[in-house]
Amino acid sequence: MTESGIRACAERDASGGPVCDEAADERVALSLSVSFHVGDDFSENPGTLHVTTRRLVWFPDDETRGGYDVPFRAVAMHAVSSDASEGFRPCIYAQIEGGAPEGWRMTEDAAAKEEDGSAEDDDPDALEDTTELRLAPADPAALGALFKALCDCAALNPDPHDEMHETEDDDDDLYYDESEMATGAGAAARIEALRRFDDQLVVSADLERHVADDPGRFEDDE
Template identity: 25%
Template sequence: MMGFIAPIQPPQAPVRWQKEDTIAFVEKQDLSKGTLYIAESHVAWINPSGQGFNIPYRAITVHAISRDLSSFPHECLYLMIDSDVNNSDDGFEEEEGNEVREIRLVPQDKTMLQSMFEAMSQCQALHPDPDESDNSDPYDQGDEDEEVGEEEGGEEDPEIGIELIVADGGNGDAMDTGQFDDADMGPEH
């Protein structure tokens, strides 16, 4: 966990949303209150001592509002992070064997969740997946006859306590449990 938090500066890129008194949880570990920055280039959280983290949008595979208090005791902006991304230029580093997969951002004022989500959605849209062709339909499954959103079966992810519905080419990225409102499946979807 210590490799995830480092001395950082506030973002230099345009900031679309900023809020003090936002608690960050990494893998359910409370990192205390700090300032959340949703910048056009990345998401940053910095505590009063100047320690924090930067997350590039390409590392965020899912962001959603979570209001399910049975899986986590606070309403929050939930982020699922691709733990394969390791780029020290972004300030996003992980220690060997220490995967960071979930971040929860809890504002003091819960009415801010929707505006946090919308700002993140707008900024993430600025960073489309470079692997997708501009002319390709991201929902095109080739010769398969399945419709987007059609459930072929689900599997429980014990780490986060939600059911993953296999509807995206069998990779299990789509979720359908009602745990998250307004889920956005990142730039690669």
């Protein structure tokens, strides 16, 4: 199951950074001054983004306000965006599984769309329960380092469903249906399946030596 998306996060450590989960070996990989934008809100939201090995954590410069965190498994995709046509600075554009955080201010247009339900009508292909997030570094030159940190840490948090499917695919190379081998598959398919199965079998050097010394050692008694 995908972890929930953008969540409220108020707890800071003594240095003002996130409180890491030591049991999960969570560590901060990168901290940057970043403006945080949810949906189509492009007003300046200065703060610090902490990229940890488990999640993204952003705290505003105003310490009286709470911040937000996003588990990496909730990040559906992320990419570098340099398109300033909509008022955003160069940033990391991401799609986050789940809705916008509770209490997040919306632009008047976004609020009107949500109220009359027209947001989904505008884009019939839009993903349900997905929120756009933009992370705009104060220094655009840091965009590459931020993107790399996101990629590296996201790789540490693979989707368990993807791993399960990969395991099932790997098993398909080793196992086959016996009845299909006997009746359904053609001769060429049977030979190929048997060849693949034989490739999985490894005979130890000790066993080969015993067989060579006594060829009848493993024959059934009549």
